[in-house]
Every structure is written in structure tokens, then in C-alpha cells.
Amino acid sequence: MFQDIEPLQFSNDFAWADPEPFDRVLIYRGSSVVVANTDDGVLRFPSYQALLEAGVVGSAVVAASAAKLSQSHSMSQSSSQPQSASAPSQRFSSQPQGISAQPQRTSSLPKRMDGKHLQALFLFTVGNTAYFRCEINDEKLDELLQGPLELVPVGKLRDRSPKHRVFAGMVGYEYHQFYDTHRFCGRCGMPLVHDLVERMVRCPECGCMEFSRLFPAVIVGIVDRATDKVLVSRYAGRPFKNYALIAGFCEMGETVEQTVHREVREEVGLRVANVRYYKSQPWPPSSSLLFGFFCDLDGDAQLRVDYHELEEAEWIDRADLPVDEDYSLTREMMDVLRRGEETLFPVL
Ligand SMILES: [Zn+2]
Incomplete structure (x- = not known):
């Protein structure tokens, strides 16, 4: 079935992590996802480094991390994909300490409870590949799509291979749908923030909690x-x-x-x-x-x-x-x- 991706393992233990340049990003628009523009039917999601190089996202931490990497890493997934220095289970086990600031309420981008914007939210790993959901604005997306990337309907992913990336793209869409439709509190209308310890968004005003939806x-x-x-x-x-x-x-x-x-x-x-x-x-x-x-x-x-x-x-x-x-x-x-x-x- 669709979820049978052995010998690879799917792990969706909730954790906070900043993306490494070679991690994969899932960007959705409507019911489509951004993939590398190829004609061989092989599904490749862009790397975080590709977004850095395109100036779509950026942070001091990630930029520094990117600088340490060889410039030879390709934009797209390949069979010799670089591996993280530490296993996913180690990379994604730490949680941020404390809450340092009140969430701001001016942006539609989701935030952590410590007030930091979530440009890239860790979703899950498939094998040794970590997938992050990235939210970028339409202008930046248009720039990306003029390059070697394209939008593919999620429903068409099943025509591609390998199967474990089809799985990642489809499951990522499920996470995307949850976050995309849970930006504001259904009770009081305030912007929701992401909980620090589990996959849940909450209202900082009235305490309403929304868990991932099935x-x-x-x-x-x-x-x-x-x-x-x-x-x-x-x-x-x-x-x-x-x-x-x-x-x-x-x-x-x-x-x-x-x-x-x-x-x-x-x-x-x-x-x-x-x-x-x-x-x-x-x-x-x-x-x-x-x-x-x-x-x-x-x-x-x-x-x-x-x-x-x-x-x-x-x-x-x-x-x-x-x-x-x-x-x-x-x-x-x-x-x-x-x-x-x-x-x-x-x-x-
Ligand atoms: Zn509320």
C-alpha cells in the first residue's frame, strides 16, 4: 500500500529542529507541491540549501551551517544524498528551553510559542531524510518556479517514483493542510501559535488547543x-x-x-x-x-x-x-x- 516504504522507516516524533542545508523542503500551494522539474519521472524535492541560494529563506544559523557545506550539493535529491552528521533520532530530540517572548499577532506565518517565526517547520523523517514544511510568499514562489522547480498536484505524485518520496509528499500535504487551516483560533479569532512540546497549535489568548486532525x-x-x-x-x-x-x-x-x-x-x-x-x-x-x-x-x-x-x-x-x-x-x-x-x- 501507499505507506509501505520498507526498508525505510517513517518517523514523525515531534521535535524542534532547524533545517540543515541538505534537508528537504515541502512547499505547497493549493493542492500542489513544489518539486524539481525533471522529465525522468523521478520525484525530487528541493533542498533547504536551494531556498537559501535563491534567497527565499535565511537565518544566521542556517546560513552558517550552509557555509560549512561543500558547494557541490545539488539542488535536488540524488542517490548519494549527503547524510546528517548525527542520526535523525539524535538531531530531532531536543526541545527549546523556556518561552522568551510573547507571540506577536501581526503575521499569518505560524510561530512558536517563544515568538519565533516558523519559516521551516520540521515534519518527519523518511529513512535518513528530514522533511520540513516551508511557507513562502507568492512572489518568492514565482521566482522559484521560473527556475528548475515546478508545481505538481499532490494527486499526481503517485505517477512518480520512488515510492518513499511519494509518501513524503502526500503525508507532508496532510500536515500542510492542518497548519494551513489552523492559523486562527476558532473560538476567539486570535492567531494560533505552535506548542513547544507536541504537535499542536494553541491560542495564547483563550487557551484553545488544536491537535493534528484525522x-x-x-x-x-x-x-x-x-x-x-x-x-x-x-x-x-x-x-x-x-x-x-x-x-x-x-x-x-x-x-x-x-x-x-x-x-x-x-x-x-x-x-x-x-x-x-x-x-x-x-x-x-x-x-x-x-x-x-x-x-x-x-x-x-x-x-x-x-x-x-x-x-x-x-x-x-x-x-x-x-x-x-x-x-x-x-x-x-x-x-x-x-x-x-x-x-x-x-x-x-
Ligand atoms: Zn482563542
Whole structure:
């Protein structure tokens, strides 16, 4: 699946760190991300040094650090990417001490609670590569895009390789969406600041706290044991026209298991039993955490389709399930269904 990037490890332990010149920066505009302009399909994110050289960002600390580096480091990621002198787990373990100043309230850029602007916010590491979110203004972005960089829709990253950078670009977008939509307090309207010890923004005025945001949802593969057919659907009003499984977001007050029963009932009017948990998958485009379940039809197989949600739904033979290369939980679950292996997972 999309998150399977072994042998590399994803680490999102929260920490404060200044970017090193060879760290990668993720710059988003709308639903697109800035990448190196290449025609070989290889995904490369710009280095922090590239932003320094372009005069887009700068600080005494980073400039000094940059000066110590060889000028031979390329703008883009390569297979021989320079490694940090210390392991990521060491680099990103320290936290700033104390709060030295009151946050100012004049800029839209996020700030730390000690009042420092966050030009580059550490997000996570993938293997030995650290990724920072950078926020730059439109004028600077236009300058960058006139050089060897381009904007690529996040939804198109999956066409590129390597997979671990696709993962970084998509997960970075999820973080970006959180910070981009949490600049001001929803209660009193004051600018939010970043907490010092965990990934959370808070209001310095009223104390309101906003944690990183996820929307849990279920994907449901349903089998009619009497006919050995599986239920597939197509979603209404979406460009993605291939077969899907029943899916829906969890509502307040219910468990994910209860969501399975409700969504199946609402979307196709069926009852199900023998619910089996399969796997979960983060899905950054919608900030979802997807929970995959298999279950059996319980009773009448007659479909009563909710055409507000679905374009169509139908029972098909396992062999007719689509086969394609995809990173999604839905596609992996369809593979399990095609092989008839869904009963390998225990009933909850
Ligand atoms: Zn507030």
C-alpha cells in the first residue's frame, strides 16, 4: 500500500529542529507541491540549501551551517544524498528551553510559542531524510518556479517514483493542510501559535488547543456467501470511475465497527454479519485514517442504493474484480477478495 516504504522507516516524533542545508523542503500551494522539474519521472524535492541560494529563506544559523557545506550539493535529491552528521533520532530530540517572548499577532506565518517565526517547520523523517514544511510568499514562489522547480498536484505524485518520496509528499500535504487551516483560533479569532512540546497549535489568548486532525473512515468488502459474489460500487460526483467498495466516515458517538453497519445500511440497504478487521491505511488527500473490514451479507441481497452517495452498486463475481497497480487499501482488499482469502481474518 501507499505507506509501505520498507526498508525505510517513517518517523514523525515531534521535535524542534532547524533545517540543515541538505534537508528537504515541502512547499505547497493549493493542492500542489513544489518539486524539481525533471522529465525522468523521478520525484525530487528541493533542498533547504536551494531556498537559501535563491534567497527565499535565511537565518544566521542556517546560513552558517550552509557555509560549512561543500558547494557541490545539488539542488535536488540524488542517490548519494549527503547524510546528517548525527542520526535523525539524535538531531530531532531536543526541545527549546523556556518561552522568551510573547507571540506577536501581526503575521499569518505560524510561530512558536517563544515568538519565533516558523519559516521551516520540521515534519518527519523518511529513512535518513528530514522533511520540513516551508511557507513562502507568492512572489518568492514565482521566482522559484521560473527556475528548475515546478508545481505538481499532490494527486499526481503517485505517477512518480520512488515510492518513499511519494509518501513524503502526500503525508507532508496532510500536515500542510492542518497548519494551513489552523492559523486562527476558532473560538476567539486570535492567531494560533505552535506548542513547544507536541504537535499542536494553541491560542495564547483563550487557551484553545488544536491537535493534528484525522477523519476515521471505513472501507467494507461484502461477500454474499450464498452466491459467492462480492459487492462493488461506483461513487457519484467523483472523477474516479473505477469500482470501489462501500466506504464512509465515522460519525461522532460510534465505533468503527458500528460505522460498518451504518454505512452499509445507508448506502445499499443491506444488513451484514461476521465483520472481520483487515488493515488500516492513512490517506492524506482527505486526512483520513481508513479501516478495512470484510463481512458477510446477512439476509436479503436486494440492493437499495442511495443515489446521492453512489452512482451504482452491484454484485459481481470475484474474478471480475479489477486488477491494477495502486497503492490503496481498497485495491489490496479487492486482491484479497479475488483470492477468496477474506475468511483468513478473524471475526470480531
Ligand atoms: Zn482563542
